[in-house]
Amino acid sequence: MLALGKLLELTLAGREPAEKTQLTVEGVRMRWLSEGALEVRPPEARDNGLDLLLSAGIHGNETAPIELLDRLLHDIARGDLKPRARILFLFGNPEAIRKGERFVEQDVNRLFNGRHEQSSGSEALRACELERLAASFFSLPDRDRLHYDLHTAIRGSKIEQFALYPWKEGRQHSRQELARLRAAGMEAVLLQNKPSIVFSSYTYDKLGAESFTLELGKARPFGQNDGVNVSRLETRLKQIIEGSEPALNEVALDGLKLFSVAREIIKHSDNFRLNLPADIENFSELEVGYLLAEDIAQTRWIIEEEGARIIFPNPKVKNGLRAGILIVPTTDENLA
Ligand SMILES: O=C(O)CCC(=O)N[C@@H](CCC(=O)O)C(=O)O
């Protein structure tokens, strides 16, 4: 296997490779760009015009997606997987990955779309570098652009695998991309309805990619991910990489559940209280009238929406950040 296939090993060791560019026997070029960043380029004659950004480890303790990207890279470096797409592999927060923590000082996934400029420290610098790497990767004209930012969640979930689809004024969510996600094993998609400061929102909003955050199960340490079944996603990613995807069922979306955001719960102060059991699962339903959260100045979050569910409840976030998302079921009528 080519040494650059061991991007994860290099990243965990904090090492730079001696050789920055290597070629497989089929002429696939692997190029190390920076810590945790590697570009894969097929020979020109095989290139099918897709630019695919695969990121994981934006949160350092979310190891199943990191292991998945590591397997794909090994397969490419051995010549077992023969890309027709250009690919950028990114391990988002190397320092946090080495520590096995979600983040070191601050959550990288709250520092995109310019937020890093109002901040300092290594994670703000890393968010800036990730934006630069993504922008440079997605700078070639007339190519399809796809970004999957892979995560696992802090808690269990009633719907194990789901995607979050960013929003941009005047741009419609794509039915074809939803069909692709369904084929990759996603059971639900949350259609966002406002701008955001996460990585997938940056590549969607500023770089014109079709971009998604994918949640694949519960976060566990390296080597303990048997409970996270990524086989459907892995198969689909290999097909996307090799340009051999079977046709998609766009009409029915094959039972994919769609949700929209009703409200984001923002923590404003240290007085914030979230009225949920510590082990509550994502997608748990909340009844109308339920007092979900309280904060300073008599702020009360009371459920008003029929069919409301909660995802990512987290009262420990820093003040000013999202402490949960209230979602409601929606339909496919506004898709492009
Ligand atoms: O389990 C949790 O509470 C968080 C899991 C996670 O890291 N989710 C991403 C979602 C990003 C998005 O909104 O697209 C995050 O919170 O950064």
Ligand SMILES: [Zn+2]
């Ligand atoms: Zn995450």
